[in-house]
Amino acid sequence: DTEVTQTPKHLVMGMTNKKSLKCEQHMGHRAMYWYKQKAKKPPELMFVYSYEKLSINESVPSRFSPECPNSSLLNLHLHALQPEDSALYLCASSRTTGTSGGLREQYFGPGTRLTVT
Amino acid sequence: AQKITQTQPGMFVQEKEAVTLDCTYDTSDPSYGLFWYKQPSSGEMIFLIYQGSYDQQNATEGRYSLNFQKARKSANLVISASQLGDSAMYFCAMRDLMDSNYQLIWGAGTKLIIKP
Numbered sequence: 001d002t003e004v005t006q007t008p009k010h011l012v013m014g015m016t017n018k019k020s021l022k023c024e025q026h027m028g029h030r031a032m033y034w035y036k037q038k039a040k041k042p043p044e045l046m047f048v049y050s051y052e053k054l055s056i057n058e059s060v061p062s063r064f065s066p067e068c069p070n071s072s073l074l075n076l077h078l079h080a081l082q083p084e085d086s087a088l089y090l091c092a093s094s095r096t097t098g099t100s101g102g103l104r105e106q107y108f109g110p111g112t113r114l115t116v117t
Numbered sequence: 118a119q120k121i122t123q124t125q126p127g128m129f130v131q132e133k134e135a136v137t138l139d140c141t142y143d144t145s146d147p148s149y150g151l152f153w154y155k156q157p158s159s160g161e162m163i164f165l166i167y168q169g170s171y172d173q174q175n176a177t178e179g180r181y182s183l184n185f186q187k188a189r190k191s192a193n194l195v196i197s198a199s200q201l202g203d204s205a206m207y208f209c210a211m212r213d214l215m216d217s218n219y220q221l222i223w224g225a226g227t228k229l230i231i232k233p
Contacts, residue, residue: 042208042223043162056220088160105152106221108162 003027004109006091012115015081021112023074023091032074033106034066035090043090049074081116088113119144119213123224131232136196138227140209143190149213151192152221153183156206165207168192204231 004025013019023032031050035043048056049068057066063085065077074091092106120143130136142151153165168176168183176183184193196203209224 040206040226040228042210042226043221045220090160090162092162104150105164105167107164108154110159110161113160 004091004093004107006089006109006112008112009110010113010115012117013078013081014117015083017081018077018079020078021076021089021091021114023076023109024072025093025107025109026072027093027107028071029093029095029107030071031094032068033092033094034074034076035092036085037088037090037111039088047076078114081114083116086114086116119146119149119211119222121209121211121222121224123209123227125227126225127228127230129230129232130199132201133198136199136203136229137184138194138196138207138209138229140192140194140224141190142192142209142211142222144211144213146213149211151183151185152210152212153181153192153194154208154210155203156208156226158205162208166194199231201231201233204229 007022011019033048034046036046037043045058046060047066052068052071063080067075067077088111090111091109094106095104122141124139149170151168155163155165166176166178166181166183168185175185180197182195184195206226206228208226210221212221
């Protein structure tokens with residue numbers, strides 16, 4: 001089973017709202033990722049969690065706040081977003097971020113299409 | 118710096134024909150991995166195939182094969198007997214052991230449309 005699930009599939013929120021995106025995997029992977037993808041562009045890495053610890057924050061604005069409650073779950077808390085934050089948000093996981101495991105594939109969820117009004 | 122180049126923004130191919138999607142890469146690290154992903158209009162990024170820099174043989178997964186030419190730094194994806202369901206965006210990506218951020222470096226993508 002190589003399934004990563006994400007909820008919700010679609011989200012429309014105002015600039016003053018607080019919402020959360022959720023991601024779950026049961027493959028025993030110890031690395032989880034958040035990406036932002038604009039239309040017709042490749043994904044941009046936002047955050048990486050390795051063994052439930054934040055290992056990479058790619059200079060993402062503080063209005064995006066990641067959380068990894070356990071090895072299977074990854075959340076992205078959203079607050080005071082801007083219209084330019086509208087995008088597809090993809091979650092991914094891989095066995096590890098380490099050397100040999102780091103060369104292995106990432107498995108992606110179906111994404112959350114976020115629209116900020 | 119690592120870089121992935123996909124020179125074909127879009128391709129139209131007749132159903133049942135074979136397709137080659139081009140990908141060239143640039144890295145100074147001898148240890149790296151190359152990946153191809155498919156992204157249908159639904160949005161999900163689907164892993165297709167992986168090639169390690171030290172792998173002696175070209176990777177194959179069903180109808181997908183990776184034409185790995187290390188000296189030319191080329192990792193083209195070949196899809197045999199194309200189907201309508203192959204219509205999607207295809208991304209080539211690389212992970213480099215020298216990059217302590219463990220990031221995937223992505224190409225710009227190729228939009229493939231299969232014609233009936």
